[in-house]
Amino acid sequence: MQVTITVNGEQHTDDVEPRLLLAHYLREERGLKATNIGCDTTSCGACTVIVDGLSVKSCTVLAVQAAGAQVTTLEGLAAADGELHPVQAAFREEHGLQCGFCTPGMVMASIGLLADNPDPSDREVREGLEGNLCRCTGYHNIVRAVRTAAQAGPAAGRVPGAQEVEA
């Protein structure tokens, strides 16, 4: 069936099977490979993207469910001139990664967290990211990165290209 989805600010219309998962739509139809599929069972959070302002696990959303929605992936965060989103910049600054596989999902979930809670404590960051697993167990620097990003103010919780949605 035909669906129109806005991905990173750009509208696309495609003919998709209803059973196509949003994660596969983003990777295969849109060629946006930052969205990783880890567990494929809604546990690990590697496939986290933002749909209409809220973080979701795209392995458990159908592309047809996202029809009419605004979807933002990691590729949509940096500005056109290459300037990183504050959360991306903070992950680099604090080295909030080891192997990097969980990182796109961590960054997207962190933006969702900061949109909801602009100045989280360490504990609130850990609880806010409970849906994202780092198999390298590099959580300390991830928490540090989110708290560093929070110092950038409201920009850290902003989703570029998407209309403002009440979290």
Added chain:
Amino acid sequence: MIPSPFDYVRVGSVDEALSALAEHGEDAKLLAGGHSLLPLMKLRLAVPTVLIDISGIPELSYVRVEGDGADAVVAIGAGTRHHELERDEVARAEVPLLPHVAGLVGDPQVRHRGTIGGTTAHSDPASDLPTALLALGGTVVLQGPGGRREVPVTEFWTGFFETAMSPDELVVELRVPRTGSLGWGYEKFTRRANDWPIVAAAAVDGRVALANMGGAVLRATATEEALAAGASIADAAALADQGTSPVADMHADADYRRHLARLLTRRALESAAAPR
């Protein structure tokens, strides 16, 4: 993992949902947040041929108080998502157990999608919100071709993935008695932060409900009777596993679940009795 093929229909109202259910029959499934149904479909444990997407029905998303005084109830639209319920000020003031428990379901991404009607209809014995609803009392409002009917929560969850609903009905609302300033407690035991409870206990107003101690969420009736007869919390909680039939699985054997039921019931009752 990819589900087997199906047709997808998005509906914009309860009437449209009922027509679609009538048209497609028992092979159709309602899709709300999809966070229980889609995983089952990916594992091919569920193979509906039609999905009717009810997640965009605006009339199903609300929390409001209806009626006055002792008869007042909190009415929650079935399409209310967990993260909405978690933050809802009416719910937090009138029935605080429910938004607290909504905030413990899965993880933030799951709570952004899952709905109270979905978890109610799904009837997983390990689900948090049905456990809280069962402790609170109240009713599940169903709508079908014959109109609306209310089923008491004590009669709704009949077994593993089984409810008192018929296939041509949908959950439209949950009606919960106001608890206001009454104490409450919810104790959930998991191995990992975002897991389903191995066992959970909800306590409010002398009632106790348990998750994962049988085929469906259930009430700890022996504990409730002991409390009503004046027993101490410790003595009443020691009876919490009576009449239950917990399963053994990779997370816990049945004896351990019975232990957890007694322990978590005691903690939930103590929390309910503690001054706030």
